[in-house]
Amino acid sequence: MIRGKFITLEGGEGVGKSTNMAFIKDYLEQHNISVVVTREPGGTELAEKIRQLLLNNKSEAISEQAELLMMFAARAQHIKHVIEPALAQGKWVLCDRFTDATYAYQGGGRNMKISTIEWLEHLVQGPLKPDLTLLLDAPVEIGIERVRKRGAFDRFESEKISFFESVRRAYLLQAELYPERIKLIKANQPLADVQRAITDVIRTLLGLCALNCPTSFRHGGIK
Numbered sequence: 001m002i003r004g005k006f007i008t009l010e011g012g013e014g015v016g017k018s019t020n021m022a023f024i025k026d027y028l029e030q031h032n033i034s035v036v037v038t039r040e041p042g043g044t045e046l047a048e049k050i051r052q053l054l055l056n057n058k059s060e061a062i063s064e065q066a067e068l069l070m071m072f073a074a075r076a077q078h079i080k081h082v083i084e085p086a087l088a089q090g091k092w093v094l095c096d097r098f099t100d101a102t103y104a105y106q107g108g109g110r111n112m113k114i115s116t117i118e119w120l121e122h123l124v125q126g127p128l129k130p131d132l133t134l135l136l137d138a139p140v141e142i143g144i145e146r147v148r149k150r151g152a153f154d155r156f157e158s159e160k161i162s163f164f165e166s167v168r169r170a171y172l173l174q175a176e177l178y179p180e181r182i183k184l185i186k187a188n189q190p191l192a193d194v195q196r197a198i199t200d201v202i203r204t205l206l207g208l209c210a211l212n213c214p215t216s217f218r219h220g221g222i223k
Protein backbone atom coordinates (compact mmCIF):
# COMPACT_ATOMS: atom_id res chain seq x y z
CA MET A 1 0.00 0.00 0.00
CA ILE A 2 1.41 3.40 -0.97
CA ARG A 3 1.35 5.79 1.97
CA GLY A 4 -1.02 8.75 1.60
CA LYS A 5 0.02 12.39 1.63
CA PHE A 6 -0.35 14.72 4.59
CA ILE A 7 -1.49 18.25 3.73
CA THR A 8 -1.98 20.98 6.32
CA LEU A 9 -3.64 24.39 6.10
CA GLU A 10 -2.28 27.16 8.25
CA GLY A 11 -2.76 30.84 8.88
CA GLY A 12 -4.06 33.37 11.36
CA GLU A 13 -7.66 33.83 12.42
CA GLY A 14 -10.26 34.16 9.66
CA VAL A 15 -7.89 33.82 6.70
CA GLY A 16 -10.18 31.23 5.08
CA LYS A 17 -8.80 27.86 6.17
CA SER A 18 -12.17 26.12 6.72
CA THR A 19 -13.59 27.55 3.49
CA ASN A 20 -10.67 26.22 1.49
CA MET A 21 -10.47 22.84 3.25
CA ALA A 22 -13.79 21.95 1.63
CA PHE A 23 -12.55 23.19 -1.75
CA ILE A 24 -9.32 21.11 -1.56
CA LYS A 25 -11.21 18.01 -0.44
CA ASP A 26 -13.51 18.26 -3.48
CA TYR A 27 -10.57 18.86 -5.79
CA LEU A 28 -8.67 15.81 -4.51
CA GLU A 29 -11.78 13.62 -4.64
CA GLN A 30 -12.27 14.61 -8.28
CA HIS A 31 -8.84 13.02 -8.77
CA ASN A 32 -10.03 9.78 -7.15
CA ILE A 33 -8.09 10.40 -3.95
CA SER A 34 -9.64 9.24 -0.71
CA VAL A 35 -9.38 12.14 1.77
CA VAL A 36 -9.68 12.33 5.55
CA VAL A 37 -10.52 15.86 6.69
CA THR A 38 -9.57 16.75 10.23
CA ARG A 39 -8.40 19.61 12.43
CA GLU A 40 -6.20 20.64 15.35
CA PRO A 41 -6.55 20.91 18.17
CA GLY A 42 -9.08 18.10 17.79
CA GLY A 43 -9.81 15.19 15.49
CA THR A 44 -10.48 12.49 18.13
CA GLU A 45 -12.99 12.39 20.99
CA LEU A 46 -10.38 13.23 23.61
CA ALA A 47 -8.59 15.81 21.46
CA GLU A 48 -11.92 17.57 20.78
CA LYS A 49 -12.47 17.76 24.57
CA ILE A 50 -9.03 19.34 24.93
CA ARG A 51 -10.00 21.77 22.12
CA GLN A 52 -13.11 22.82 24.06
CA LEU A 53 -11.00 23.49 27.17
CA LEU A 54 -8.48 25.51 25.13
CA LEU A 55 -10.99 27.63 23.23
CA ASN A 56 -13.40 28.25 26.11
CA ASN A 57 -13.37 31.93 26.98
CA LYS A 58 -14.63 31.36 30.51
CA SER A 59 -12.15 28.73 31.70
CA GLU A 60 -9.70 29.51 34.52
CA ALA A 61 -6.59 31.25 33.19
CA ILE A 62 -4.57 28.63 31.29
CA SER A 63 -0.81 28.94 31.79
CA GLU A 64 1.40 29.13 28.71
CA GLN A 65 3.03 25.84 29.64
CA ALA A 66 -0.34 24.12 30.10
CA GLU A 67 -1.55 25.50 26.76
CA LEU A 68 1.52 24.16 24.95
CA LEU A 69 1.27 20.74 26.58
CA MET A 70 -2.47 20.51 25.87
CA MET A 71 -1.80 21.21 22.18
CA PHE A 72 0.71 18.39 22.05
CA ALA A 73 -1.45 16.02 24.15
CA ALA A 74 -4.29 16.50 21.66
CA ARG A 75 -1.81 16.06 18.78
CA ALA A 76 -0.46 12.78 20.20
CA GLN A 77 -4.00 11.33 20.25
CA HIS A 78 -4.75 12.69 16.80
CA ILE A 79 -1.61 11.22 15.23
CA LYS A 80 -2.06 7.81 16.85
CA HIS A 81 -5.78 7.38 16.16
CA VAL A 82 -6.47 9.35 12.98
CA ILE A 83 -3.48 10.65 11.02
CA GLU A 84 -1.11 7.66 11.02
CA PRO A 85 -3.80 5.00 10.39
CA ALA A 86 -5.23 7.01 7.47
CA LEU A 87 -1.82 7.59 5.85
CA ALA A 88 -0.96 3.92 6.29
CA GLN A 89 -4.19 3.00 4.45
CA GLY A 90 -3.12 5.18 1.52
CA LYS A 91 -5.62 7.95 2.34
CA TRP A 92 -4.64 11.58 2.11
CA VAL A 93 -5.04 13.59 5.30
CA LEU A 94 -6.14 17.20 5.04
CA CYS A 95 -5.68 18.91 8.39
CA ASP A 96 -6.85 22.38 9.47
CA ARG A 97 -3.73 23.49 11.44
CA PHE A 98 -0.87 21.37 12.78
CA THR A 99 2.50 22.01 14.42
CA ASP A 100 3.30 25.17 12.43
CA ALA A 101 0.41 26.65 14.45
CA THR A 102 2.27 25.79 17.64
CA TYR A 103 5.41 27.59 16.41
CA ALA A 104 3.21 30.55 15.43
CA TYR A 105 0.83 30.80 18.42
CA GLN A 106 2.80 29.36 21.35
CA GLY A 107 6.22 30.32 19.91
CA GLY A 108 5.44 33.66 18.27
CA GLY A 109 2.31 34.67 20.20
CA ARG A 110 3.16 33.40 23.69
CA ASN A 111 6.95 33.61 23.42
CA MET A 112 7.51 30.00 24.42
CA LYS A 113 11.04 28.73 23.72
CA ILE A 114 11.41 27.31 20.20
CA SER A 115 13.77 24.61 21.52
CA THR A 116 10.99 23.39 23.87
CA ILE A 117 8.52 23.20 20.99
CA GLU A 118 11.09 21.35 18.88
CA TRP A 119 11.64 18.87 21.71
CA LEU A 120 7.91 18.20 22.07
CA GLU A 121 7.50 17.96 18.29
CA HIS A 122 10.18 15.28 18.18
CA LEU A 123 8.66 13.41 21.15
CA VAL A 124 5.12 13.41 19.79
CA GLN A 125 5.65 13.19 16.05
CA GLY A 126 8.92 11.36 15.56
CA PRO A 127 9.64 11.79 11.84
CA LEU A 128 6.05 12.74 10.89
CA LYS A 129 5.85 16.08 9.02
CA PRO A 130 3.32 17.37 6.52
CA ASP A 131 4.18 16.72 2.86
CA LEU A 132 2.68 20.08 1.97
CA THR A 133 1.53 23.08 3.99
CA LEU A 134 -0.58 25.85 2.52
CA LEU A 135 -0.06 29.02 4.54
CA LEU A 136 -2.92 31.45 3.95
CA ASP A 137 -1.65 34.91 4.77
CA ALA A 138 -3.59 38.16 5.15
CA PRO A 139 -3.21 41.33 7.22
CA VAL A 140 -4.39 40.62 10.75
CA GLU A 141 -7.23 43.19 10.70
CA ILE A 142 -8.80 41.58 7.64
CA GLY A 143 -8.94 38.12 9.24
CA ILE A 144 -10.22 39.42 12.57
CA GLU A 145 -12.93 41.46 10.85
CA ARG A 146 -14.11 38.32 9.01
CA VAL A 147 -14.21 36.41 12.32
CA ARG A 148 -16.07 39.29 14.03
CA LYS A 149 -18.81 39.12 11.39
CA ARG A 150 -19.11 35.37 12.07
CA GLY A 151 -19.99 35.81 15.78
CA ALA A 152 -18.57 35.71 19.35
CA PHE A 153 -14.80 35.43 19.87
CA ASP A 154 -13.21 32.33 21.47
CA ARG A 155 -10.25 32.45 23.91
CA PHE A 156 -7.63 32.87 21.17
CA GLU A 157 -9.70 35.23 19.03
CA SER A 158 -10.04 37.51 22.09
CA GLU A 159 -6.28 38.23 22.11
CA LYS A 160 -4.85 41.67 21.27
CA ILE A 161 -3.89 42.67 17.73
CA SER A 162 -0.19 42.65 18.76
CA PHE A 163 -0.55 38.92 19.61
CA PHE A 164 -1.86 38.18 16.10
CA GLU A 165 0.89 40.30 14.52
CA SER A 166 3.46 38.12 16.33
CA VAL A 167 1.62 34.98 15.20
CA ARG A 168 1.68 36.21 11.61
CA ARG A 169 5.41 37.02 11.76
CA ALA A 170 6.16 33.58 13.19
CA TYR A 171 4.14 31.89 10.42
CA LEU A 172 6.03 33.87 7.77
CA LEU A 173 9.31 32.85 9.40
CA GLN A 174 8.27 29.18 9.21
CA ALA A 175 7.58 29.68 5.48
CA GLU A 176 11.02 31.21 5.02
CA LEU A 177 12.68 28.34 6.91
CA TYR A 178 10.85 25.58 4.99
CA PRO A 179 10.16 26.90 1.48
CA GLU A 180 10.01 23.39 -0.03
CA ARG A 181 7.13 22.36 2.23
CA ILE A 182 5.29 25.59 3.04
CA LYS A 183 3.63 27.43 0.15
CA LEU A 184 2.44 30.95 0.83
CA ILE A 185 -1.01 31.88 -0.51
CA LYS A 186 -2.21 35.49 -0.45
CA ALA A 187 -5.57 35.27 1.32
CA ASN A 188 -6.68 38.91 1.02
CA GLN A 189 -7.89 38.51 -2.55
CA PRO A 190 -11.22 37.31 -3.93
CA LEU A 191 -11.94 33.68 -3.05
CA ALA A 192 -11.75 32.60 -6.72
CA ASP A 193 -8.16 33.92 -6.91
CA VAL A 194 -7.19 32.26 -3.61
CA GLN A 195 -8.57 28.98 -4.93
CA ARG A 196 -6.74 29.34 -8.25
CA ALA A 197 -3.46 29.74 -6.33
CA ILE A 198 -4.28 26.71 -4.17
CA THR A 199 -5.12 24.62 -7.23
CA ASP A 200 -1.75 25.47 -8.81
CA VAL A 201 0.11 24.19 -5.75
CA ILE A 202 -1.98 21.02 -5.38
CA ARG A 203 -1.66 20.29 -9.09
CA THR A 204 2.13 20.32 -8.71
CA LEU A 205 1.90 17.82 -5.85
CA LEU A 206 -0.43 15.59 -7.88
CA GLY A 207 1.96 15.81 -10.82
CA LEU A 208 4.85 14.69 -8.62
CA CYS A 209 2.77 11.81 -7.26
CA ALA A 210 1.79 10.73 -10.78
CA LEU A 211 5.46 10.69 -11.76
CA ASN A 212 6.40 8.54 -8.77
CA CYS A 213 3.39 6.26 -8.94
CA PRO A 214 1.52 6.56 -12.26
CA THR A 215 -0.88 3.65 -11.56
CA SER A 216 -2.52 5.43 -8.59
CA PHE A 217 -3.64 8.16 -10.98
CA ARG A 218 -4.76 5.84 -13.79
CA HIS A 219 -8.41 6.88 -13.48
CA GLY A 220 -8.02 10.58 -12.77
CA GLY A 221 -5.70 12.59 -14.96
CA ILE A 222 -4.62 15.96 -13.63
CA LYS A 223 -7.04 18.78 -14.38
Ligand SMILES: Nc1ncnc2c1ncn2[C@@H]1O[C@H](COP(=O)(O)OP(=O)(O)OP(=O)(O)O)[C@@H](O)[C@H]1O
Binds near residue numbers: 015146147192
Ligand atom coordinates in the same frame (compact mmCIF):
# COMPACT_ATOMS: atom_id res chain seq x y z
N1 LIG B 1 -11.04 35.25 0.10
C1 LIG B 1 -12.06 35.62 0.87
N2 LIG B 1 -12.64 36.80 0.71
C2 LIG B 1 -13.66 37.21 1.51
N3 LIG B 1 -14.19 36.47 2.53
C3 LIG B 1 -13.65 35.26 2.74
C4 LIG B 1 -12.55 34.77 1.94
N4 LIG B 1 -12.21 33.55 2.42
C5 LIG B 1 -13.04 33.28 3.45
N5 LIG B 1 -13.90 34.30 3.65
C6 LIG B 1 -14.94 34.43 4.68
O1 LIG B 1 -14.27 34.76 5.91
C7 LIG B 1 -14.87 34.09 7.01
C8 LIG B 1 -13.81 33.25 7.73
O2 LIG B 1 -13.45 32.17 6.85
P1 LIG B 1 -13.05 30.74 7.43
O3 LIG B 1 -14.00 30.34 8.52
O4 LIG B 1 -12.88 29.83 6.27
O5 LIG B 1 -11.65 31.13 8.05
P2 LIG B 1 -10.74 30.28 9.03
O6 LIG B 1 -9.34 30.62 8.68
O7 LIG B 1 -11.13 28.85 8.98
O8 LIG B 1 -11.13 30.89 10.42
P3 LIG B 1 -10.62 30.38 11.88
O9 LIG B 1 -9.30 31.02 12.10
O10 LIG B 1 -11.65 30.87 12.83
O11 LIG B 1 -10.54 28.88 11.83
C9 LIG B 1 -16.02 33.27 6.43
O12 LIG B 1 -17.21 33.99 6.62
C10 LIG B 1 -15.69 33.13 4.96
O13 LIG B 1 -16.84 33.02 4.16
Ligand SMILES: Cc1cn([C@H]2C[C@H](O)[C@@H](COP(=O)(O)O)O2)c(=O)[nH]c1=O
Binds near residue numbers: 098099102105106156
Ligand atom coordinates in the same frame (compact mmCIF):
# COMPACT_ATOMS: atom_id res chain seq x y z
C1 LIG C 1 -3.13 23.64 16.39
C2 LIG C 1 -2.99 24.87 17.24
C3 LIG C 1 -4.02 25.79 17.32
N1 LIG C 1 -3.89 26.90 18.08
C4 LIG C 1 -5.02 27.86 18.16
C5 LIG C 1 -5.24 28.65 16.93
C6 LIG C 1 -6.73 28.91 16.91
O1 LIG C 1 -6.96 30.14 17.57
C7 LIG C 1 -7.31 27.79 17.74
C8 LIG C 1 -8.03 26.78 16.89
O2 LIG C 1 -9.20 27.28 16.36
P1 LIG C 1 -9.47 27.49 14.78
O3 LIG C 1 -10.90 27.16 14.63
O4 LIG C 1 -8.57 26.59 14.02
O5 LIG C 1 -9.16 28.92 14.48
O6 LIG C 1 -6.20 27.15 18.38
C9 LIG C 1 -2.75 27.11 18.79
O7 LIG C 1 -2.63 28.11 19.51
N2 LIG C 1 -1.71 26.22 18.70
C10 LIG C 1 -1.79 25.10 17.95
O8 LIG C 1 -0.83 24.29 17.90
